[in-house]
Amino acid sequence: MKYKLIKAMAHNWTHSFMSGMNxxxxxxxxxxxxxxxxxxxxxxxxxxxLPEHHDELFSLTPRVRESLKHYRKALPEHMSRHKIEAGAISEMRTEVYVAENHRMYVRSYVLDNRGKEHVQFVWA
Incomplete structure (x- = not known):
């Protein structure tokens, strides 16, 4: 497995989740x-x-929770298509926030099993 592929995999995942196709x-x-x-x-x-945090679900809307069910089922296949081994990922998340400049940001974050962070803005 090539660790350099993690960033692209996470970007594609977050982009899909936040896209007009969802x-x-x-x-x-x-x-x-x-x-x-x-x-x-x-x-x-x-x-x-990864790992799943069920406590954060309570702060999300029913629509987002419904989508999460489907996306979480599809994540192993997505990682496999990108040739990423599940054991290589310690943490993976999507973050959405409004910055001080009032712009909306969407960011993908991955911490691999070597301790290296792979961070990329999907929409800024």
């Missing part, structure tokens, strides 16, 4: 994520893919 129960998931980020006024809305 449409659940009559609306886009990214609309809910953006609204949550606006309400939190600078605090991040975090989706932790």
């Amino acid at each position: 449409y659940v129960n009559g609306a886009f998931v990214f609309d809910d994520m953006y609204q949550l980020a606006r309400e939190r006024k600078g605090q991040k809305v975090t989706i932790t893919w």
Whole structure:
């Protein structure tokens, strides 16, 4: 496995989750994520893919939680297509927040099993 592929895999995953293709129960998931980020006024809305954090689900909308169920099932296949071994990822998350400059940011974050962080802005 090549660790340099992790960044692209995480970027694609976050981009897919926050894209116009993620449409659940009559609306886009990214609309809910953006609204949550606006309400939190600078605090991040975090989706932790690995390891799963069930306590963060309570702060999300039903639409986002429904989407998460499907995305979490698909994550192993996505990683496999990118030739990433599951054991190589210690932590993986998507973060959405409004910065001090009032811009919305979407960021992918991965911590690999060597302790190296792979961080990339998906939308800034």
